Amino acid sequence: MTNKIKLFTDSAADVPLNYREKYQIDVVPLSIIFGETEFIDQVTLSIAEFWDRLINSDELPSTNQVNPHQFAEAFKPYLDDGYTILYVGLSAALSGTFQSANIAKQMLETENIYTFDSKSASLGETLLLITAGEMIEKGHNIEEIMVALEEQRSTSFGNITVDSLDHLVRGGRLSKAQAVVGGMLNIKPLIIVNPDGTIGAGEKIRSTKKALQTIVAKAKNTAVDFSKRRVGVLYTHGTDPKEFVQLVKTELQPLEILETLIGPVAGTHVGPSGVALFF
Structure with missing residues (x-):
């Protein structure tokens, strides 16, 4: 060979x-760091253990x-x-x-x-x-x-809706100014993966349902031929992605939809509640 x-x-x-x-x-x-303890991602800290710590601990994790x-x-x-x-x-x-x-x-x-x-x-x-x-x-x-x-x-795309931008601000991925409206009045901020690989704050939308519809509409507005393109749906622990997956399937009709739980690295920065679309 x-x-x-x-x-x-x-x-x-x-x-x-x-x-x-x-x-x-x-x-x-x-590596994932909780307080004074450093874990090797998915070696000494499983995905399930990470989410349990994130949800139940006062310590905010960081990555190395x-x-x-x-x-x-x-x-x-x-x-x-x-x-x-x-x-x-x-x-x-x-x-x-x-x-x-x-x-x-x-x-x-x-x-x-x-x-x-x-x-x-x-x-x-x-x-x-x-x-x-x-x-x-x-x-x-x-x-x-x-x-x-x-x-x-x-032609790649990454949009994420979260309940709060706090984790991204604490992790240094967004500025406090970018995050100023997030978390207010049931606003669901969008996080955008920019073409240069940085993270930016997108629209701020008044419900999760509308935020997810906005993500799909933005995807549909691209020039991508989804019949030849896989897409990925990413979700946090405790989030049910079924309705969003169905929306993606109906509106985009992609070659394949990958569904997976957000792992510790992305989860550290996204926080406990979020859904994303990538392609």
Whole structure:
């Protein structure tokens, strides 16, 4: 087999287990910090344990990026076995994790590591990884895969509705000025993943139902051909996404809808209540 390409991502990606197994995607974990205790995401802290702590604890969590040595240790065995590595990562504008992967490449002194900035997070990363996995299966080379990922990223979309912007402000992802109306008068603020990979505050809408309808309307207004495009619905613990999934299915009629619970990295910044659409 000449097309030996190994896929990597970070634990911000929230890749569903079936896709991790199908495309043999290795996940390098970030850390989640509650108070004085640092956990390895989904290694020493499960998703269920994270949500239990977030909901029941007075301590607000924070995240810590993957360091270069973690990436180097993960990459090296595959390089030694003749693989080319493709790491699709959390937006460089949101975390130093992506830069750590690039430093690991320099440390390992190889040209056989390719890094791709998703300019997104969570299912925004996952959807790119699935495209890469499909192309590897079909025998495409790394250059062709990188071009396809760039094309997909150019039309990517991430909108999230939350009850409060407090967690994003505390995590430094939004300014207090951007968040000023959130949480008032039953307002449901939208969080937007910008094309440059930063996070911004979008419209502020007076009910969750209208917020979700707005997200779908915005998606429908893009030039994306959803019959050829997967979309992802992301939701927090205790949130029932069924109605939103049905709305997405009816209005967009996408190739496939991925549904997954928000993991600890995104959950740290989104907080206990939110629903998102990515493609």
